[in-house]
Amino acid sequence: MEPSREGAASDRDLMARMARGDREALAPLMERHYRRLYRIALAYLRSPDDALDVVQEAFVKAWESASRWDGSAEAGPWLSRIAVNQSIDRWRRNRRRSATFTPLAEDDHDRALADGGDSPDRGVAGRETRERLARALRTLPERQRAVVVLRHYQDLSLEEIAQTLGMSLGTVKSSLHRALHRMREGLQGAVPR
Amino acid sequence: MILAHLRLRRRVSLLAAGVLEGRERAQALAHLEACGRCGEEYRELVALVRVMEADPARSAEPGVPLALLVERVEREVDRALLTPRGRPRLWLVAVPAAAVLAVAAIVPSVVARFRPRPIASSASIPAAAPAVPDAVLDRLERNVARAQAARYLSQAGDVLVAVAATSDDCDRGAGTVDVGEAPHRSRQLLARRALVVDAGGEAVASARGVLDDVEHALREVAELPSCVRRHDVARVRQQVERERLLMRIRLMTRELEG
Numbered sequence: 001m002e003p004s005r006e007g008a009a010s011d012r013d014l015m016a017r018m019a020r021g022d023r024e025a026l027a028p029l030m031e032r033h034y035r036r037l038y039r040i041a042l043a044y045l046r047s048p049d050d051a052l053d054v055v056q057e058a059f060v061k062a063w064e065s066a067s068r069w070d071g072s073a074e075a076g077p078w079l080s081r082i083a084v085n086q087s088i089d090r091w092r093r094n095r096r097r098s099a100t101f102t103p104l105a106e107d108d109h110d111r112a113l114a115d116g117g118d119s120p121d122r123g124v125a126g127r128e129t130r131e132r133l134a135r136a137l138r139t140l141p142e143r144q145r146a147v148v149v150l151r152h153y154q155d156l157s158l159e160e161i162a163q164t165l166g167m168s169l170g171t172v173k174s175s176l177h178r179a180l181h182r183m184r185e186g187l188q189g190a191v192p193r
Numbered sequence: 194m195i196l197a198h199l200r201l202r203r204r205v206s207l208l209a210a211g212v213l214e215g216r217e218r219a220q221a222l223a224h225l226e227a228c229g230r231c232g233e234e235y236r237e238l239v240a241l242v243r244v245m246e247a248d249p250a251r252s253a254e255p256g257v258p259l260a261l262l263v264e265r266v267e268r269e270v271d272r273a274l275l276t277p278r279g280r281p282r283l284w285l286v287a288v289p290a291a292a293v294l295a296v297a298a299i300v301p302s303v304v305a306r307f308r309p310r311p312i313a314s315s316a317s318i319p320a321a322a323p324a325v326p327d328a329v330l331d332r333l334e335r336n337v338a339r340a341q342a343a344r345y346l347s348q349a350g351d352v353l354v355a356v357a358a359t360s361d362d363c364d365r366g367a368g369t370v371d372v373g374e375a376p377h378r379s380r381q382l383l384a385r386r387a388l389v390v391d392a393g394g395e396a397v398a399s400a401r402g403v404l405d406d407v408e409h410a411l412r413e414v415a416e417l418p419s420c421v422r423r424h425d426v427a428r429v430r431q432q433v434e435r436e437r438l439l440m441r442i443r444l445m446t447r448e449l450e451g
Contacts (some may be wrong), residue, residue: 023270027263034262038255043248048256048374049348049381055255056262060269126247133244151210152245158212177206184237187244 011075018066030059033076036154037083043153044087044145045094046134054090058083077164080154084146084165091142129187136186144179147172198228205231209238256374257351258358265351336451338389338396343449345382345389346400349407350442352378356414357430363420372414372421379415383408403445406436 009017009028017025034055041054061082069078137145146165150156156164162172204221207213213221225232245251255262356375363371390397390404397404413429433439 023267026266026270030263030266031259034255034259039250039253042253043250046250048253049378052255052257052262056265056269059266060273063266063270064273129244130248133248148245151212152242153248153251173203173207176210176212177203180206180210180238180241181234184234184241187241188237 012071015066015069015075016071018063019069026059026063029062029075033079034059036076037079039153040080040083040149041087041090043137043149044084045090046137050090050094054083054086057086057090061086077160080150080164081166084150088142088146132187133183136183139186140179140182143167144175144182147175148179148183151176201228202231202234205235206238209235209242211242254373256378257355261351261354261358335396338393339449339451342389342393342397342400342404343446345385346403346407346442346446346449348378349382349411350439350446352382352414353407353410353429353433353438353442356417356426357433359426368423369420370423370426372417372419372426374419376415376417376419379411383411383415386411397449400445400449403438403441406438407442410436410438 009025011029011032014025014029018029037055037058038051041051041058042048045051045054058079062079065082069075137148140148143165147161147167150161150164151158158169158172158176161167162169165172167175201221201224204213204217205225208218208221208225225235352375356372359370359372359375363369386404386408390401410429410432413432417425417429
């Protein structure tokens with residue numbers, strides 16, 4: 001690998017190289033996007049292990065689908081869309097599995113995520129709020145949750161969300177409105193104002 | 194009137210989400226002045242948005258170094274290249290096949306139980322036994338057990354590499370490093386260990402030595418806090434190096450995967 005050359009290559013170049021079967025293009029593309037995809041998956045699934053698996057699956061999928069990538073589109077939103085779809089798949093698989101086996105308690109994941117970031121005096125209250133936030137996110141329908149994740153964990157605009165998820169702008173607006181109200185009801189009394 | 198209120202209520206949500214501009218924003222703000230209920234909802238929504246903005250998931254770092262992640266993806270890509278398109282992986286075949294064979298084995302005996310028995314005669318030929326060789330079922334079970342053990346070892350290897358490779362200072366100051374999710378992931382893996390080792394039985398017997406050493410190392414990591422002194426990380430690293438654990442994990446994973 002040539003770091004200087006990879007540093008100059010655009011996402012489009014890298015995607016085009018991947019489409020031609022150039023495996024060397026994978027690492028620089030991953031370096032640019034893996035954190036973002038990880039955070040999308042983590043916010044969606046609330047499990048660091050599952051989020052890592054989703055990142056891995058998303059890049060394998062990107063590799064497999066590179067030849068079908070529309071060269072005029074941005075690679076970033078395309079990768080985000082793959083990560084969201086993989087997260088939804090993983091979520092469904094986990095739900096099916098938990099109906100069959102005793103799952104690793106979802107609360108464990110919430111707790112693991114909720115543990116970081118607070119000073120000791122704010123720790124307990126903050127942790128409880130984040131655990132309830134995780135539960136409120138989990139109650140959302142799949143697409144609504146994806147809209148919330150892209151807006152409030154990735155700071156995307158409504159137009160970018162619509163582009164990423166392949167939804168109309170109106171659907172994104174109503175999904176965000178419904179999701180926020182549903183979460184507000186789920187967190188009633190837990191959120192400091 | 195009600196419709197206008199509902200439309201403005203949606204705008205109030207979008208205002209709280211920080212995505213409203215221009216005339217729509219001005220209309221939503223004016224509505225907040227006039228509608229006490231929407232004002233209350235708006236304040237709750239803004240508080241909710243703040244909680245999300247403070248969520249550690251927004252800035253979380255993957256618990257595995259990039260190089261390792263790239264290696265894992267490349268391994269999967271290689272595997273995909275070697276596997277003819279549309280051909281499912283071994284376990285995808287093995288598990289349903291085992292289920293079908295098991296059903297095939299059970300159904301005839303259930304049917305036979307409820308079927309009126311013919312009067313036995315010395316000339317009657319005994320019905321053939323269900324044609325499901327135990328050896329086939331055993332082989333499928335063995336393959337599944339070995340695949341599970343290989344996955345467990347591979348994930349354990351990732352955790353140990355993540356700990357050994359960590360060098361990020363944590364907030365507590367000099368001499369400490371942040372091992373992130375590694376202790377939590379170790380505990381999760383240890384919880385799965387019994388399933389892999391005990392249920393695996395003879396199928397994973399050859400991996401027992403590596404599995405035991407991996408368990409020992411994972412227990413060390415599981416005991417660590419996320420912010421840990423450098424020499425504690427060094428101790429784990431030395432143990433991993435002394436026992437050549439990563440190399441043994443890699444070799445054993447390959448052997449289990451066949």
